[in-house]
Amino acid sequence: MREESKRFLQTRYGASEAAIACVEAAERDVRPRFAAIEDVAFHNEAKVLRALQDEPIALRHFAPTTGYGYDDAGRDALDRVFARALGAEDALVRPQFASGTHALALALTGVLMPGDELLVASGKPYDTLEETIGLTGDAWGSLKQCGVTYRQAELNEDGSLDIGAILSQLGERTKVVYWQRSRGYAWRNALDVASIGSAIEAVRAVKPDIVAIVDNCYGEFTELLEPCDVGADLIAGSLIKNPGGGIAPTGAYVAGRSLWIERVANRLTAPGIGREVGSYAASYAPFFQGLFLAPQTTAASLKGAVLAARVFEMLGLDTLPPSEAPRSDIIQAIRFDDRERLIRFCQSIQRAAPVDSHVTPEPWDMPGYQDPVIMAAGAFIQGASIELSADAPVRAPYIAYMQGGLCYDHVKLALILALSDMGEGRAF
Numbered sequence: 001m002r003e004e005s006k007r008f009l010q011t012r013y014g015a016s017e018a019a020i021a022c023v024e025a026a027e028r029d030v031r032p033r034f035a036a037i038e039d040v041a042f043h044n045e046a047k048v049l050r051a052l053q054d055e056p057i058a059l060r061h062f063a064p065t066t067g068y069g070y071d072d073a074g075r076d077a078l079d080r081v082f083a084r085a086l087g088a089e090d091a092l093v094r095p096q097f098a099s100g101t102h103a104l105a106l107a108l109t110g111v112l113m114p115g116d117e118l119l120v121a122s123g124k125p126y127d128t129l130e131e132t133i134g135l136t137g138d139a140w141g142s143l144k145q146c147g148v149t150y151r152q153a154e155l156n157e158d159g160s161l162d163i164g165a166i167l168s169q170l171g172e173r174t175k176v177v178y179w180q181r182s183r184g185y186a187w188r189n190a191l192d193v194a195s196i197g198s199a200i201e202a203v204r205a206v207k208p209d210i211v212a213i214v215d216n217c218y219g220e221f222t223e224l225l226e227p228c229d230v231g232a233d234l235i236a237g238s239l240i241k242n243p244g245g246g247i248a249p250t251g252a253y254v255a256g257r258s259l260w261i262e263r264v265a266n267r268l269t270a271p272g273i274g275r276e277v278g279s280y281a282a283s284y285a286p287f288f289q290g291l292f293l294a295p296q297t298t299a300a301s302l303k304g305a306v307l308a309a310r311v312f313e314m315l316g317l318d319t320l321p322p323s324e325a326p327r328s329d330i331i332q333a334i335r336f337d338d339r340e341r342l343i344r345f346c347q348s349i350q351r352a353a354p355v356d357s358h359v360t361p362e363p364w365d366m367p368g369y370q371d372p373v374i375m376a377a378g379a380f381i382q383g384a385s386i387e388l389s390a391d392a393p394v395r396a397p398y399i400a401y402m403q404g405g406l407c408y409d410h411v412k413l414a415l416i417l418a419l420s421d422m423g424e425g426r427a428f
């Protein structure tokens with residue numbers, strides 16, 4: 001960093017010399033890791049560009065539509081481009097998916113019928129899915145209420161898939177086996193795509209007709225392959241995470257085999273209507289442009305996460321993954337072991353935001369989550385976690401889940417500010 005920049009950070013942000021020195025030292029350590037991240041981004045950029053060109057996308061695909069949206073060329077082209085980019089037969093990419101949870105819920109209800117059983121193969125699923133499945137609460141219309149039973153195979157101690165446990169839970173009525181790729185809000189590693197592929201293969205060897213569904217949230221473009229490349233039947237994710245590139249204003253996607261995509265489309269609108277309707281009165285351009293930028297945005301987030309891991313390792317905290325480890329999601333977990341330190345870290349991330357930097361986040365009871373959650377999210381798009389953000393369920397051992405960053409420099413800056421803020425107190 002130039003001397004001018006250090007002076008600027010000190011005078012205009014109140015950054016401490018120690019914080020700047022720490023982040024610079026961490027950056028020197030992790031620079032060699034960045035090359036591997038850039039190689040993955042290059043490969044994925046090539047995939048996405050090819051997908052856009054194979055359509056081929058033209059300006060007319062950006063045009064807004066109204067009403068029923070019959071013959072909406074932009075909507076249909078977006079489906080096909082996403083399918084190609086994600087190695088899937090087909091996809092539904094819609095601003096009408098309100099969130100990742102909505103897309104995942106429709107993927108599940110598109111396949112599961114009363115009397116079927118769902119087997120989650122990766123331990124406790126993401127918090128928002130608990131009510132959808134019916135594990136907690138008594139939400140009307142949960143899978144449980146609809147007569148779908150549930151089983152769960154725990155992960156091994158080291159966070160890897162326990163194939164023996166998965167196979168032993170397969171039953172007569174098991175229709176869907178479900179994997180969550182990302183760590184979500186859990187202190188475990190993300191599942192890499194190859195491991196998900198081997199597990200799908202092992203399950204198919206015993207029960208060839210199971211439907212393999214993968215929660216792909218936060219995983220897109222972190223590796224060379226996606227779950228559909230290794231046998232997943234359906235995947236789903238949010239467009240305000242990786243595949244929206246920080247540009248898509250809302251929405252989510254489901255991708256996979258055509259047969260199942262048609263059924264999910266029937267859930268999305270109405271049985272018999274499916275994907276034939278659905279208009280969007282704003283431009284589709286941000287969805288295409290977001291996908292185009294997504295490999296780069298994901299890479300920026302990954303580099304920021306690696307830097308954060310190194311910074312906190314240097315300060316003696318536990319991080320998951322550690323700075324050296326390979327990654328299959330963009331989340332960086334940092335274990336603070338202290339409620340106040342956790343809250344102050346999240347508040348510092350907010351202070352470093354381009355939007356709402358003047359507000360101070362506090363823990364609150366967020367719909368769908370079991371504990372109070374503190375969220376630092378000064379994003380251009382509300383709640384977008386491909387933008388730099390930090391979330392934490394406020395429960396011991398007080399782990400912050402930091403993710404996103406539209407550009408690496410922002411993450412680096414935020415870490416300098418966070419260390420400066422925290423260095424003033426007892427934390428470090």
Ligand SMILES: *Cc1c(COP(=O)(O)O)cnc(C)c1O
Pocket residue numbers: 099100101102104126128180182183184215217218238
């Ligand atoms: C974000 C996320 C979801 C869906 O969350 P939404 O907030 O509804 O988009 C599901 N699973 C995982 C692992 C996630 O990270």
